[in-house]
Amino acid sequence: MEPIYGETGSVEGWLDNGIFYNLSGSAMLFLKNEHIYSFQNGEHKGRFLNGLIRDHAGTVVGFMNKAIGGPMKPLKSLLPLRPLKSLTPLKPITQTPPIKPLDTLSWSKINLSDFIG
Structure with a gap:
């Protein structure tokens, strides 16, 4: 599981084998x-490319450790325990x-925790 950081540098989710998990460990x-979809209803949520999560407007919602490009990244917080x-x-x-x-x-303007769910 790789951490996903939000705009403030805190871990707000996890990515593992193409699945985004919230902090509680729910898929x-x-x-x-490169497209991100919801398990709930198959809704298109955004894109994931070069370690950046982008919303429908093309703005960055979150980033991974090796993200390339995008806005200036904040200092990253300490990693919490992995859930x-x-x-x-099943994928819809x-x-x-x-x-x-x-x-x-x-x-x-979308918070990463809200984006993930």
Whole structure:
């Protein structure tokens, strides 16, 4: 499990084998190519590329340790204990992704914890 950091540098989620987990260890989102979808209803949530999580506006919601590009990253907090992972739900039928926006150097107004769920 790799930590996912939010705009303040705190760990707000985890990524493991293309599955995004919240801090409690529940599988909330999954990757399909570079697109991020919800397990709940297959809703397209954003994109993951170069270690950056971007929303539909192209702004950055969160980042990984080896992220490239995007806005200036904050100092990272100490890692919390990794949670026990829940069982991974079945993947639903997914939405067609929206047209790709231009990537920005800005932070999103969406909080990473809210984005993950």
